[in-house]
Amino acid sequence: MTDFTFNTTPSIRQSFGGAARLGEVLENLPFAQESRDALFVTDPGIVKLGLCAPALNSLRDRGFNVTVFDAVEPDPKATTVLAAVEIAKANNVACVVGFGGGSSMDVAKVIALLAASDQPIEAAYGVNQATGTRLPLVLVPTTAGTGSEVTAVSILTTGTEEKKGIVSPIILPDIALLDAELTLGLPPHITAATGVDAMVHAIEAYTSKSPNNNPISKALALQALDLLGANIRTAVRDGSNITARENMLLGSMLAGQAFANSPVAAVHALAYPIGSLFHVPHGLSNALVLAQVMRFNAPACATAYAELAPLVFPDIATNRSPEEICDDFIEQLIQLNVDLGLEKGLRQVGISESDLDRLASNAMNQTRLLVNNPREVTLQDARQIYEVSL
Numbered sequence: 001m002t003d004f005t006f007n008t009t010p011s012i013r014q015s016f017g018g019a020a021r022l023g024e025v026l027e028n029l030p031f032a033q034e035s036r037d038a039l040f041v042t043d044p045g046i047v048k049l050g051l052c053a054p055a056l057n058s059l060r061d062r063g064f065n066v067t068v069f070d071a072v073e074p075d076p077k078a079t080t081v082l083a084a085v086e087i088a089k090a091n092n093v094a095c096v097v098g099f100g101g102g103s104s105m106d107v108a109k110v111i112a113l114l115a116a117s118d119q120p121i122e123a124a125y126g127v128n129q130a131t132g133t134r135l136p137l138v139l140v141p142t143t144a145g146t147g148s149e150v151t152a153v154s155i156l157t158t159g160t161e162e163k164k165g166i167v168s169p170i171i172l173p174d175i176a177l178l179d180a181e182l183t184l185g186l187p188p189h190i191t192a193a194t195g196v197d198a199m200v201h202a203i204e205a206y207t208s209k210s211p212n213n214n215p216i217s218k219a220l221a222l223q224a225l226d227l228l229g230a231n232i233r234t235a236v237r238d239g240s241n242i243t244a245r246e247n248m249l250l251g252s253m254l255a256g257q258a259f260a261n262s263p264v265a266a267v268h269a270l271a272y273p274i275g276s277l278f279h280v281p282h283g284l285s286n287a288l289v290l291a292q293v294m295r296f297n298a299p300a301c302a303t304a305y306a307e308l309a310p311l312v313f314p315d316i317a318t319n320r321s322p323e324e325i326c327d328d329f330i331e332q333l334i335q336l337n338v339d340l341g342l343e344k345g346l347r348q349v350g351i352s353e354s355d356l357d358r359l360a361s362n363a364m365n366q367t368r369l370l371v372n373n374p375r376e377v378t379l380q381d382a383r384q385i386y387e388v389s390l
């Protein structure tokens with residue numbers, strides 16, 4: 001067995017309704033004995049829906065002085081993070097709570113880092129470039145998709161329309177609080193897109209060419225796909241089904257642990273430009289290119305894809321060659337997107353053939369991800385994948 005490293009959030013707590021008891025969680029952290037000034041990071045949609053009100057009430061009832069930063073946007077900008085860092089410093093906050101989807105949690109991670117460090121954000125981009133320490137950090141996901149609550153990754157949009165990542169164990173939170181009650185009101189389309197996002201995390205983690213692909217990540221990816229495949233249709237069709245919602249949130253977290261240590265690859269590399277250039281939600285961006293990236297990769301990892309297929313689709317016939325199972329798996333994933341009500345191709349999100357060169361060029365900048373792909377991707381390959389995904 002080759003050497004590997006596995007890092008994850010040290011404390012993971014699943015508690016239905018737990019967000020309404022967030023104050024009890026924070027008051028037991030060491031910092032709370034000296035200061036109860038907290039920064040609460042979220043987005044305007046979460047505030048409008050009232051999802052964060054019980055958590056904020058709980059914090060204030062326990063004596064926390066809470067500053068709310070609710071300006072996080074989809075595909076969050078580095079400038080947004082820097083504005084929040086100034087607010088954190090001005091209010092002398094002693095901890096950070098990230099409450100929301102992947103964008104809010106990613107922003108919270110970097111705020112916690114930069115508010116306790118003099119390192120410029122530009123110096124933190126890349127793998128293991130972050131230095132120093134961070135403020136105590138608690139993350140509470142409101143969607144079942146990104147797994148950001150257990151990843152050492154934060155993805156930000158820079159001024160060049162390019163997404164860059166800060167990747168370091170330093171930004172793993174102290175606590176991830178999984179409260180499926182927060183996901184009960186998610187619309188079907190968001191449930192579907194974020195759920196497929198989590199499935200992509202597991203598929204790419206399992207097949208990653210990263211030298212740190214490891215048995216723990218593989219086992220987590222398998223368990224994640226088992227949960228996600230069995231529950232995504234129910235969660236989309238019946239959003240009030242508590243069991244399905246809890247299983248989706250757990251599956252998302254497990255997939256997050258998997259890809260945090262066995263990194264994702266070309267699906268994400270090609271999805272990022274779709275999000276940054278056309279403002280398509282990240283989960284949907286992944287869903288739109290997943291099948292065609294898998295077709296491209298199949299010559300290099302058909303056996304691995306065949307191993308995953310029955311976890312997502314238990315009725316798939318496995319008494320065939322890996323290549324045949326793989327082909328069937330891809331076709332059924334395409335049909336799953338249709339069944340879940342997701343857009344069928346890039347044209348449906350406003351992308352035309354004239355945009356493909358720009359997308360492909362941008363995707364090739366994602367070298368941190370492309371290096372993990374089972375098959376090398378050239379500029380022409382990327383353009384061809386986009387073309388067949390139209």
